[in-house]
Amino acid sequence: MNTESFRFYIKVRTALNIEARTIHDVLHTVFGDEAPSYRTVARWAQWFREGREEIEDEERSGRPVTETTPDNIEEIRSIVNDDPHVTIAELQEHTGLSYGTVHRILSDHLELIKITARYIPKQLTDYQRNERVRICKENLSRFTEGGWRLSDVITGDESWFFHQQTGRKVSNAAWVAKDDPPPTIIRRISLLLKLYFAFSLNQLVLF
Known part of the structure; x- marks a missing residue:
């Protein structure tokens, strides 16, 4: 089983709301030392929960770190403020930035995390x-x-x-500051x- 097959399995199981630890344990039971480490499984599961679709590695085109410019940071901040449920893939489409750059701006510069909304x-x-x-x-x-x-x-x-x-829970997840409580969503509106x-x-x- 190659790397992309492992990632596809992680993607499918994550979409079913299965925890990364469980996914890793199953892979390790079946494939032993060939299975990816727990840290790798957890990292890819997190990316898939945040909206990543690709299972391939990003092309390393030598883009400079200067992509995290103040203008790009403010552009992403504005998009997230308008739609906290936006995915990283959608941010990529809006800005033309790479997945890694968008993720770095969200986590390192804006200090945001994406968590599932709390149902009311x-x-x-x-x-x-x-x-x-x-x-x-x-x-x-x-x-x-x-x-x-x-x-x-x-x-x-x-x-x-x-x-x-x-x-679904994935579609209800929203970007919030690390110290903020989870957003709320009405389960049913009469x-x-x-x-x-x-x-x-x-x-x-x-x-």
Whole structure:
């Protein structure tokens, strides 16, 4: 198995959200000393998570380190500020810089890392939050006064209607400063208000 085949395997397994340590252990079990080291696997897995597509080595055309000029750094900073989810491949296309140069600017000069967004289950409007508080207080008052009992509830059901699905974890990853918390993304955004019906023996409770 040649080097590019190992890299292709790492790329596929990384796309399936398999950790670099697991990928390395499998390769080492099958190929022994021929398998790449853990550091190599981890490095390529990181590059693939950040958006790299190529498995071949970059062409060494003798480009000078002066590609990391202030103008290039500011150009990449501007693109990332406009779209924190941009990939290194897209930055290469926008700027014409090599993969290594873009990666060096992001990590060394801008001190950015790309991490997966933290999911938030739901996004409620102010009206929905206020309604939940009002209804809970109303039901608590009924329960306290003896006008409504939890034992009256027979069953309940709820329905959500969605107009958007969240993307894969890789597509939701964003560039952030090394000390910043991960960005957040709403897992599902409701198209209609959420209604919860609880059927009781003597009344219908609407949430």
